[in-house]
Amino acid sequence: MGWTSEEFGESHEGIVGAVLADGSEPKPASFDVGSGADLYETCEWWAYDGRMSRPRAAAVRASCACGWRGPSVPVPWAELDGDGLEDLDVSGPHRDWAEHIRAVERRTIPLPDDLAELLHTLEDRLVALADDAPAAALRAVAALDRLTRRVGREAACTIEEDDDLPWQALGRALGIDADRARSLVSRYLLPH
Secondary structure (H helix, E strand, C coil), rough: CCCCCCCCCCHEEEEEEEEECCCCCCCEEEEEEECCCCCCECCEEEEEEEECCCCCCEEEEEEEEECCCCCCEEECCCHHCCCCCCCCCCCHHHHHHHHHHHHHHHHHCCCCCHHHHHHHHHHHHHHHHHHHHHHHHHHHHHHHHHHHHHHHHHHHHHHHHHHCHHHHHHHHHCCCCEEEEHHHHHHHCCCC
């Protein structure tokens, strides 16, 4: 189970990844989770305990789906009880990943200050309204949904017309990968 941020989703999903003694990362570990042809695959550190022909992790580090890696921290196997899954402190790798997410946020295109403040105020007001008058909150959210689809379509059309804007640059501005940027634009171009 990985870490995600609401804004960046799977583009920056983080895990506590395994590091082998030679400094490399192991291939994904596969697990048969029951009947069927589907196998569960993971690169999370806990899968690399040396059992069932899998290598043993020498260290752990925060790993992000975007390719970013945090610093390695040795796994103190001798100090861990049993299989060690519950005993390893992974707060350091989580802090490293959280700092990586803050760095991604700093690289994204900034919102104008007045708009960022308006969005924050709107969120606070809608959350309170959902408690006090849920039907009114739903009406407001439906109006926002219509507005965001309309403005999203306008922005997507403008982006689509700009042949000079590569998907990689758009993804970087949004803090997501190029494929997700293309998917976001496509989503708003589709009729609703």
